[in-house]
Amino acid sequence: MxxxxxxxxxxxxxxxxxxxxxxxxxxxxxxxxxxxxxxxDRRVVTSIDHSVSELLDDWSATNQEKSGRCWLFAGTNLLRAGAAKKLDVKDFEFSQNYLLFWDKFEKANFWLESIIETAGDDVDDRTVALLLDRSAEDGGQWNMFTALVEKHGLVPKTAMPETNSSSNTHLMNRDLSVVLRQAARDLRKRAADGASGEELGQAKADVLTTVHRLLSLHLGTPPDSFVWQWKDKDSGFHRKGTMTPQEFAAEYVTIPLEDYVCVVNDPRHPYGQTFTVAHLGNVVGARPVTYLNIEVDLMKKLAVEAISGGEPVWFGCDTSQMCDANLGIWDAKLFDYDAIYNVTSDLSKADRLLHHESLMTHAMLFTGVDLLDNAPRRWRVENSWGSEKGDKGFMTMNDNWFGEYVFEIAVRRDALPADLQAALEQEPTVLPAWDPMGALAR
Structure with missing residues (x-):
């Protein structure tokens, strides 16, 4: 009809x-x-200030500029507080550009492997189409960050500083997408013509040679080693000597990254179970991106405990919702769209995931929490949008926003209850590549 x-x-x-x-x-x-x-809603705005009872940050906010590297910034921001303390400096940054180079290169290899794996499927197959749409993304997840650090190490920002393309990735990604999509066409044709696995592997290596050249031109060549020297906050001079990125990471990463797990709140699925997403990752051979699904109140409790123990918390959320970036505030009722449009908005968190209204879009760092009677009422957030927004780059999130739009945090395994630690050993359910929990934070 x-x-x-x-x-x-x-x-x-x-x-x-x-x-x-x-x-x-x-x-x-x-x-x-x-x-x-x-x-x-001015009532919401005037009810918020940036003070919190538990505060960790005494450093400057960083700036990802016009790039989708929030997850790399949030990860290195988590690590830099310990490094700064060990170096006895006021402020310190690891090179996000160094990690960006290796992420792009590793992602290209991971993506080409997925193209070869799905070469027998129609080009209009939903998974293949999604892969082709995501040929050169900036974004990432917690497990992808740790995979890069474990394999490639870290360098200080001085050893591989920002370039025009690291701060504005659009044109680099445009050209990289052309290279990879053309490679997808050629690899799929070779596979259809009966090419062996060895032949496809050599063709992939040829493509990666081009990718490496492209990335080196845009981002610079990542150092194999560098001379590390610095002045501490009292102007004392120190020279460590020549170090490799792996040695630098071993020396200045002061928390056990291998002990961290990613817990999520996804009300579409049973709590206490693990899952992963098909074709999600960046480093071939690394531990897969795995989530443990838990209730949001437990997620808050774990975050509070970590902050109270002196440790910031990496988290992923949908920052496109109910956020004023300039004011630097998030509240679930910040904008009264219902009154303007004369509607009633009642989608639940699960509804928003199911109906493509919400997904993880951004990663940041919790650096404080305001507790009242031991319960969180608002959270302090280190963003990577520079120092002009919010409280010199730090934002304030009311607790009602956490429940609705925070999807995941990274926590130490031993912070979980015993039954959930055991649940991490189960074989994860594999969600399809297009599931919203496969979204990459940008």
Missing amino acids: TAELTPDFTEQLTKNFDADPTARLLQNAVATTPIDKVAI
């Missing part, structure tokens, strides 16, 4: 709108002002 829009129907809608003085007033406002400035 087809029900087309009739002139009578649309005419009546227009009459109804014109007869509503509130609608006309809002039309005047929205026609000349961004909707979020009209919809923002």
Whole structure:
């Protein structure tokens, strides 16, 4: 049955709108002002300040610029506090560009392996189409961060500083996508013509040679070694000598990354179970991206305990929802869109995941929490959007936003209850490549 829009129907809608003085007033406002400035609830804004009872950060916020490297920034921000303390410096940054280079190169190899694996499927197959859409993404996940550090180590920012393309990845990604999609066409054709695994492997190696050249031109060549020397906060000079990236990571990563696990809150699935997502990862041969699903109240408890113990917390969320970046605040009721549009929004967290309304879009770092009667009321967040937004680059999240839009945190395995530690040993359920929990933080 087809029900087309009739002139009578649309005419009546227009009459109804014109007869509503509130609608006309809002039309005047929205026609000349961004909707979020009209919809923002001033009562929420004025109820928030940036103070918290438990505060860890005494360093400057970082800036990912025009790139999708938030997950790398959040990861290195987690590590830099310990490194700065060991170096006796006020502030310190690991090179995010160094990790970006190796992530891009490893991702290209991982992606080409997936193309070869799915070469027998139609090019319009949903998984193949998704792979082709995601040929050169910046984003990542916690396990992808640790895989890079474990394999390639770390260097200080001075050993591999930012370039134009690391700070603005669009054009590099555009050109890398062309190289990889052309390679996908050629590899699929070779496979269809009966090429052996060895022949496909050599063809992939040829593509990776081009990828390495492209990345080196845009990002610089990652150092095999460098001379490390620095001045401490009292201007004392230190020279460690020549170090490799692996040696530098072993010396200045002060927390046991291998002991961290990623826990998520996904109400679509049973709690206490693990899952992964097909074709999700960056380093071939690394531990797979695995999630343990837990209730959100337990996730909050784990985050509070880590912060109270002196350790920031890496987390992933949907920062596109109910956020004012300039003010640096998140609240589940920050914008009253319902009053403007005369609707009732009642999608649950599970509904939003199921109906493509929400997914993890961004990774940041919890560096503080405000506790009242031992319960969190708001959270302090280190973002990677520079020092101009929020409280010199640090943001404030009301606890109601955490429950709705935070999806995952990285915690030490031994912080989990015994039954959940045991659950980590189970074989994870594999979700399809297009599942929203396979989204990459940018």
